[in-house]
Amino acid sequence: MGGPVKVRIDPEICQGQGRCFSIAPGIFDFDDLGNGVVIGDGTLTSDTLELARLAQSNCPEHAIFIEE
Amino acid sequence: MSDIVDESMAHKVPVQDFTSDWDHTDPRWVNDPYPIWEDLRERCPVAHTERYGGGWFPTTHEMVSSIANDTEHFTSRMVVVVNNKYPPNFIPAPIGGAPPITSDPPFHSIARRVILPAFAPGPVNALEPQIRALCNKHLDQMAGHEFVDGGMDYAQFIPPGVISTMLGFPPEDDEIFRDIVHLVLDLIDLPSEVRGPLFEPMSEYFTKQIDDHIENPRDDLTSYLLNVEVGGRKLERQHVAGTMVLILVAGIDTTWSAIGSAIWHLARHPEDLARLVNEPELIPVAVEEFLRFYAPVTMARLVAEDYEFFGCPMKKDDWVLLGFPAANRDPKAFADADRFIVDRAVNRHAAFGLGIHRCVGSNLARLELRVAIEEFITRFPRFELAESDAVTWAPGQVRGPRQLPLRILP
Numbered sequence: 510m511g512g513p514v515k516v517r518i519d520p521e522i523c524q525g526q527g528r529c530f531s532i533a534p535g536i537f538d539f540d541d542l543g544n545g546v547v548i549g550d551g552t553l554t555s556d557t558l559e560l561a562r563l564a565q566s567n568c569p570e571h572a573i574f575i576e577e
Numbered sequence: 578m579s580d581i582v583d584e585s586m587a588h589k590v591p592v593q594d595f596t597s598d599w600d601h602t603d604p605r606w607v608n609d610p611y612p613i614w615e616d617l618r619e620r621c622p623v624a625h626t627e628r629y630g631g632g633w634f635p636t637t638h639e640m641v642s643s644i645a646n647d648t649e650h651f652t653s654r655m656v657v658v659v660n661n662k663y664p665p666n667f668i669p670a671p672i673g674g675a676p677p678i679t680s681d682p683p684f685h686s687i688a689r690r691v692i693l694p695a696f697a698p699g700p701v702n703a704l705e706p707q708i709r710a711l712c713n714k715h716l717d718q719m720a721g722h723e724f725v726d727g728g729m730d731y732a733q734f735i736p737p738g739v740i741s742t743m744l745g746f747p748p749e750d751d752e753i754f755r756d757i758v759h760l761v762l763d764l765i766d767l768p769s770e771v772r773g774p775l776f777e778p779m780s781e782y783f784t785k786q787i788d789d790h791i792e793n794p795r796d797d798l799t800s801y802l803l804n805v806e807v808g809g810r811k812l813e814r815q816h817v818a819g820t821m822v823l824i825l826v827a828g829i830d831t832t833w834s835a836i837g838s839a840i841w842h843l844a845r846h847p848e849d850l851a852r853l854v855n856e857p858e859l860i861p862v863a864v865e866e867f868l869r870f871y872a873p874v875t876m877a878r879l880v881a882e883d884y885e886f887f888g889c890p891m892k893k894d895d896w897v898l899l900g901f902p903a904a905n906r907d908p909k910a911f912a913d914a915d916r917f918i919v920d921r922a923v924n925r926h927a928a929f930g931l932g933i934h935r936c937v938g939s940n941l942a943r944l945e946l947r948v949a950i951e952e953f954i955t956r957f958p959r960f961e962l963a964e965s966d967a968v969t970w971a972p973g974q975v976r977g978p979r980q981l982p983l984r985i986l987p
């Protein structure tokens with residue numbers, strides 16, 4: 510409780526399926542190899558949380574984690 | 578060439594029971610595999626066959642995912658089911674004949690990293706105007722006709738045009754590409770002594786292109802592969818040739834099939850067509866549902882060592898047909914799995930595979946699919962199947978419509 514909600518991508522699990530940065534380009538970006546990366550430190554606001562959850566539920570590799 | 582195929586099909590014994598004798602080239606499977614998979618998933622989730630030297634077909638998402646992620650027990654040395662598991666030009670694991678798709682760890686990631694940058698979103702997105710122009714070139718030729726073929730006049734031309742430019746091959750060679758692809762993917766059930774020699778024109782063609790690129794290096798993927806250094810050394814010529822074949826084969830038939838299936842769906846579902854015409858911003862979401870529902874690509878693995886999988890006694894060198902399309906229809910993994918929902922928001926589909934072999938070309942494939950649909954329905958906002966019986970489907974591990982006769986409606 511209380512701490513910021515953060516999103517992260519586990520680079521060991523991510524295979525660059527690209528769903529996250531297509532669905533939520535403000536939250537995720539891609540690196541030179543096309544793998545997903547989180548923009549900034551991944552802190553989510555009440556405005557971006559829902560979109561981050563949608564991206565999470567579309568990642569075929571289950572590589573996206575949202576933690577408090 | 579089609580004579581040889583017809584003959585080889587004619588000699589096949591029809592499948593009586595898919596649980597113990599599956600064959601993915603059986604006409605029933607080719608024409609409509611979904612009821613077969615559904616039945617198997619309920620009765621016998623890991624089907625078996627003695628054909629092709631023995632193999633298994635797991636039908637649930639959980640099983641497909643666990644095999645795709647288990648490179649220890651399942652090797653990618655061969656990913657297309659054929660009769661001969663040790664062809665004469667056989668290259669062993671972990672490299673295989675067409676890196677990285679035929680490679681296992683640890684070599685796999687080396688071969689994969691080499692090509693990933695070329696297919697990352699940045700360079701791929703830059704191709705959009707060119708893809709749009711290519712679509713319109715073919716649409717211009719179709720304009721004004723009441724009857725067109727969505728496959729033969731359109732879908733089949735888009736991917737080869739894009740790939741040949743990427744590799745730096747002359748555009749007038751598109752026809753040769755399609756023959757190569759057909760050879761590798763459609764004619765799987767020929768005896769190897771018939772199949773082998775059919776590959777010679779392809780090797781000759783690639784030799785010619787590689788030689789030409791060595792003499793005249795240019796800014797394309799072929800020159801990049803010839804010059805890129807891994808651990809301070811250039812790639813073996815054989816590795817370059819294998820990767821080029823892979824990019825051709827993996828990039829053409831697959832995307833052509835995906836575009837064709839999307840058009841086939843829209844021809845039969847005017848409500849979805851109207852929705853996309855009126856709400857084009859929905860097309861990227863619909864693309865994911867096209868990919869889930871009509872996933873064109875089934876891969877294969879070989880069992881590395883004897884291994885018991887979900888109670889099945891798999892033997893070394895048994896085939897495993899890796900049905901990403903079947904996984905995409907598993908009701909345990911998707912709500913209303915057997916319904917096409919054009920605006921499905923949550924869609925964790927596996928059309929591009931799972932795990933380390935995830936399709937390198939997925940960004941490109943998605944772009945081609947989106948642009949091809951956008952341009953087609955902008956030009957033809959209303960169309961239907963001209964004759965539903967006339968639609969033919971590609972047999973084998975890449976499935977999509979080939980003949981797709983359409984009537985353009987006013």
Ligand code: HEM
Nearest residue numbers: 677678827828831832835874876929930934936937938942
């Ligand atoms: C809709 C179109 C496409 C679909 C459905 C598709 C599907 C797949 C699948 C399922 C795999 C996984 C293979 C495995 O697990 O053994 C794969 C791998 C691959 N695909 Fe695609 N593909 C498509 C288009 C493309 C395009 C356009 C290209 C490139 C031009 C491409 C290049 C590759 C490569 C190089 C691999 C091997 C990756 C590796 O082994 O690490 N694909 N594709």
Ligand code: SF4
Nearest residue numbers: 523526527529545568
């Ligand atoms: S959707 Fe998942 S696998 Fe794909 S890039 Fe994002 S985190 Fe990686």
